[in-house]
Amino acid sequence: MPILECKDLRKSFGDLVAVNGVTFEIANGETYGLLGPNGAGKTTTIRCLLGLVRPSAGGCRLLGADAPGGLPSVVGRVGSIVETPLLYPRFSGRRNLELLGAIAGVGPSRVRQVLERVGLAERGDDQVRTYSLGMRQRLGIGAALLKDPELLILDEPANGLDPAGIVEVRELLRSLGHEGRTVFVSSHILSEVQHTADHVAILSAGRAVAVGPVGEVLRAGRSEGLLVRVDDLAAGLRALAEAGIAAATDDGLLRVELPATGAATVTKALADSGQYLSELRPDEADLETVFLELTRGTEEGAR
C-alpha cells in the first residue's frame, strides 16, 4: 500500500488551475522529491495532502486515509511544514514547539531533543522574531519532527538557507530517510532533491511532466551521449560523420549521440583521421538540465 498518493488531483482557484490532474504515489521508506518552478503547483498539492485546501477533483491519501476526511486518524504519524514555517513570532522557539507538542501529548524532553537535532538548542529560548529565515526553517523542520513521524511532508525546507544551511538540510533529509521514514519534499532547489530523493515528480504549470525514479527521469529527459574534446572541432566532426556517427558541437566540445559503450568506436574513428582526443566522458544529464528541458515547453504553453 502506498504511504502517500495523489490520484488525478485537480485544484482550481476561480479561473486559475493550480493543479491539473497530478498523479503519483510514494512507497514506504522512500524519499520522494516534488520539483517544479515557482507557481507550478507544488505547495497547492501539499496543501491538498494536508487538508488545508480541498481538491476540485481527484483525491489524496496519506497512510491509507483520505485527505481531508481521514486525516484526524493519521495526523499523529505525519510531520509537515508548509512554505516558510509559521510560528508565533513573540514566543520563543522552545515555547512554540512546546505548545504544538502539547496538542499531540509530546513533552518538553522531546522538544529538547528536537531543538538539539536541528541545531537550535542554544537559541531555543529566544523569541522567534529574532531568528533568521534559516533558523525559522530549521525550527519548522523541528516542529515537523516533534511527533517522531513515519511520514514527513516538507515544502521547500531549504528555502532561505545559505549554502551551508542547504547542505545541513540535505544531510538531515538523508539521515531521516536512512531512519526508515518516508520523506516527501518539495523544492525548486534541484541539487537538494537530486542528492537525497529516490523518486521525483516534476510539476510544471500544474501538470506532472515526469514521474519516476531519479535515474529514469534523468535518462528520459535527455538522450545518452558522449562529450569529446579535440583540438580541431570541424575536423573532428568531419571524421565522425565519415564514420557514420552523429555528432554536434556543444560548448567547445563534440557531443556524440552514442551511449558510453560506444566510446571505443569514437576513439577509433577520430584516431583513423588523425584527430586525437584529449577528453572523453559520458554526457550525464543532471536534474537541472532535465528540469529545464521538461518545464520549458509547458511553461511557455501556459503563457
Place this chain on the structure above:
Amino acid sequence: MSRLLWVEFRRFGARRLVRVTALLALGGIAFGTFIAYTEQFRLASMPDVPLGTAFPLVVIGWLLGASFIGAEWHAGTVTTLLTWEPRRIRVLFAKAIAGVVSVFVITMLLQVVLAASLSLAASLNGSTAGSEGWLSETAAIALRVSALATLAGAIGFAFAAVGRNTAAALGAGFAYVVVIENLVRGLKPEWSAWLFGENAGVFLLGPSNDFPFVDRSQLGAGIYLSLLAATLLAVATLVFRTRDVN
C-alpha cells in the same frame, strides 16, 4: 479536545495584547482609586461603579476576542495549527471557548480589583455608611458586565474568524456601532429592539424608558444577545470549516 483547549488557554494568557491591556486597566484602576480616595468615596455608591466600567470592558472583550483569532490569521499560524489538528470545528471551538472564558475571567478579576480598591479608599478616607447589601448588588451588576464583555468577545471573535483579520472585525464593529445603530435609531426606531446597544442596555439596567422599543426583560435581553453571539459563531464555524486555508 482538552489538550487543544489547554494549549489555547496558554496561548491566550501568553499574548502580549492581553498583558498590555490588563496592565493599562490596572493603571486605570489605580488612578480611579486615587480619585475616589481624594473625593471621599461612599461605599453605598459602589453598585454604580460596574455600570461605569461596562463600556470599556465591552470594548476590551471585543478587542481580545477579535484579536485572538485575527492575530493567528495574520501570522499564518492557523495553517500550522491545522497540520497538527485537522478537525477544524474542534480548532475553532477550542479557540472560541478559550477566548470567551478568558475574557470573562479577566473582566471579572478587573472588577474585583476595582471594587476592592474602592472599598479600601472608602474605608480609609470616605464613608461606609448606608452600604448594606452593596456587595450582592455590585456583584450582580459586575457579573452582567462581564457576561456582556464576554458576548462582545464572542461576536468579535466570530467577525475576525470570518474576516481573517483583527482590523476587519474592529472596523466592522465600529461601523456597526457608529453607523448602523444610529441609522436604525433615526430612521426605523421600532427596529431598535434588535440592536446590540439597546439589548445590552436592558441587560445591564433592566427595562426602562431609555429603551422604549425593547419589550424584553433583563433575562430576555441576555438570551437574545447570547443567541446573536451563538449565531455569529455558528456562521464563523461554517465558514472556517469550508474555506480553503492558503
